[in-house]
Every structure is written in structure tokens, then in C-alpha cells.
Amino acid sequence: MRPNLSIRGFHIYKTALDIGAQRQLVDAVRDIVKAAPLMRPQTPSGRQMSVRMTSAGRVGWTATASGYQYATRHPSGVAWPAIPRKILDVWSSVTCDAPLPDSCLINFYDEAARMGLHRDHDEADFQWPVVSISLGDEGLLRVGGLERGGTTESIWLQSGDVVVMGGQARLAYHGIDRIKGGSSRLLPNGGRLNLTLRVAT
Ligand SMILES: O=C(O)CCC(=O)C(=O)O
Numbered sequence: 001m002r003p004n005l006s007i008r009g010f011h012i013y014k015t016a017l018d019i020g021a022q023r024q025l026v027d028a029v030r031d032i033v034k035a036a037p038l039m040r041p042q043t044p045s046g047r048q049m050s051v052r053m054t055s056a057g058r059v060g061w062t063a064t065a066s067g068y069q070y071a072t073r074h075p076s077g078v079a080w081p082a083i084p085r086k087i088l089d090v091w092s093s094v095t096c097d098a099p100l101p102d103s104c105l106i107n108f109y110d111e112a113a114r115m116g117l118h119r120d121h122d123e124a125d126f127q128w129p130v131v132s133i134s135l136g137d138e139g140l141l142r143v144g145g146l147e148r149g150g151t152t153e154s155i156w157l158q159s160g161d162v163v164v165m166g167g168q169a170r171l172a173y174h175g176i177d178r179i180k181g182g183s184s185r186l187l188p189n190g191g192r193l194n195l196t197l198r199v200a201t
Pocket residue numbers: 105107115120132139141174175176194196
């Protein structure tokens with residue numbers, strides 16, 4: 001597969017996943033969430049995130065009072081479920097020579113949720129990309145550069161879009177400013193799911 005759009009080194013595969021594939025991924029996420037329920041993490045500064053999260057894989061990204069880290073267990077004590085094959089297949093379709101990811105972060109945004117500008121820098125080796133899959137309602141992705149406070153550009157991500165953040169863009173600032181409620185019928189109760197795959201450890 002080849003990206004059909006690139007902004008600032010973020011390679012976007014518009015509608016890489018057809019509706020059937022999107023539905024299969026939602027089913028896979030349902031199974032993960034049954035075993036490892038979504039939660040709203042508290043940031044080290046004490047604020048509650050508006051995005052609800054859980055993970056699959058050997059390790060899952062967690063935010064606690066002591067900082068951000070990859071942990072081998074959900075806060076409930078259960079191990080994270082394995083990353084389903086269908087999700088790994090998406091990674092393989094847009095990466096080459098990369099090892100399989102050991103972490104899949106699942107973000108759920110309701111209409112009011114957003115994610116502030118940040119860089120993904122908790123992983124051990126930045127040579128491997130981050131691959132993001134969008135499902136459900138549209139989300140407005142803002143991308144910047146390597147420094148906080150630089151100029152940014154925004155693009156709406158739709159259900160089935162896959163974004164690869166690699167190379168120069170691997171450590172670039174990005175965030176989700178807005179969710180367009182009611183823009184997709186994939187999730188019966190609305191909202192946006194985003195899956196990010198990473199080689200974390
Ligand atoms: O929801 C998105 O599209 C981006 C998520 C993200 O940046 C992250 O989980 O680090």
C-alpha cells in the first residue's frame with residue numbers, strides 16, 4: 001500500500017480499510033475492552049484525560065501519578081489481551097522491515113473528548129513508526145513539527161484512515177482538537193476509536 005496524502009511527514013492512507021474491515025476491527029476492540037475495560041487515566045499533573053483508554057499487547061501505555069509508562073498489566077491487575085491478528089495485519093500492510101508491535105493503545109473519544117498536542121516518546125526505539133487507525137466519527141488531527149509552539153496544520157481523519165508517523169515525523173507534535181459527532185454510523189452509540197500500534201520496548 002502507498003499513502004495517498006502526506007502532511008509534514010505524516011503519511012495518510014485514506015480509507016485504507018473498507019467497511020467490512022472496519023467492522024472486524026470494532027469487533028476485535030470489543031473483545032479487548034471486555035477483558036481490559038476502558039478507563040480515563042489521570043495525568044501526572046492530576047488532571048483526568050477526556051479520552052478513555054485501554055491496551056492490547058505485551059505492554060500497555062499508562063498514565064499514573066508517577067508518570068507515563070508502559071506496564072505489563074491493566075490497572076485491574078489483568079494482563080493486556082493479545083493484539084488481534086486483524087490489527088497486526090494493518091501494521092504489516094503499511095510498514096516494511098519493522099518488527100511486530102508489542103503495544104496497541106485503544107483511545108475512545110466521545111464528542112467532547114480531545115487530546116492535547118504531544119509527542120509519542122515513551123518508546124525504547126524511535127526508528128519504528130507509530131501506526132494509527134481511525135474508526136467511527138471523524139477526528140480533527142493537528143500536526144506540527146519537532147518543537148512545541150511551531151506552526152501546525154490540521155486534517156480530518158475519517159473511519160478507515162490509517163496514519164503512519166515515522167522517520168522525521170516520528171517525534172513530531174500532534175493532537176486531536178475536535179470530534180465531529182454523528183459523522184459515522186460505524187459505532188452504534190457514536191464516538192471515535194483510535195488504535196495506535198507501537199514497538200514500545
Ligand atoms: O487519536 C488519534 O488519532 C491520535 C492518538 C495519539 O496521538 C496517541 O494515542 O498518542
